[in-house]
Amino acid sequence: MGVGSFFTSKLDEAIGWARKYSIFQYPFVTACCGMEYMATACSHYDIDRFGAGLPRFSPRQADVLFVVGTISHKMAPVLKRVYDQMTEPKWVVAFGVCTCTGGFYDNYATVQGIDTIIPVDVYIPGCPPRPESVIDGLMKLQDKIAAQAQRY
């Protein structure tokens, strides 16, 4: 390292930058959106570019909850419990229109949007959303993570 080849930054920004490229997702896959999630997670779209290539199948090890697919009233307490088991900092992505609003399931069985149960950071609409939309949502989430005030 030569003279003058250093840079200064704020600790906040450094941590935000590190966090946004180390997204460990918990895929909560319940329905057909799962196929599109799998397409996104495979090599063709390569979400490892965003540091999100390693899904964790334990909520204790994950920091982004991907809710992929219709959530029924019977599933709601399970989703809430999984969310509660995740450690801070944590974020939630509503993947597909069913998780955003209930979609066309305006009936007795379906939760009308998962934001009635848990807080949601990014909504990705679509039935199901194309992988491009998912990556767009993921990048929005990255921006949000990077800009977030950090707690140490």
Place this chain on the structure above:
Amino acid sequence: MSILAELQRRFGDAVVETHDHHGDPTAVVARDALLAVLAHCRDDAALAFDVLMDLTAVDYLKFPGREDGPRFEVVYHLYSLAHNHRLRLKVRRDEDDPNVPSAVALWPIANWLEREVWDMFGVRFEGHPDLRRLLMYEEFVGHPLRKDYPINRRQPLIGPAS
């Protein structure tokens, strides 16, 4: 002898109504004779209906032409592996007394099918060993496939079991 003729010969007036549309025999039987008819269908060598394919119900509350009649119809779909023939049995119940004897003793699969019908339509099955909801959660109020259940009624969200 056809299946329906055999049933009519044996059970007489208990077979309320029959039709054989496109070789698809259907019989409406009286509730009191239901278990006897089902047992006969299963055990008679010429019928030998060893499989209960499906057990479901229909709510005729708003069905054109049948608004005044018995509201519920519980439907049994039987199949015989030995003879490769089928039979549909129906039993009609009024709204104020939706009770049907349980078929669990004849076909164990009836256990979950009857629980589902109870859950969705509120038809009770007398003698069922464990008549709890099957698909909906315990806190759910009402029976969602009844035609008078509002399609978009919201019920309170349930929390995690403590």
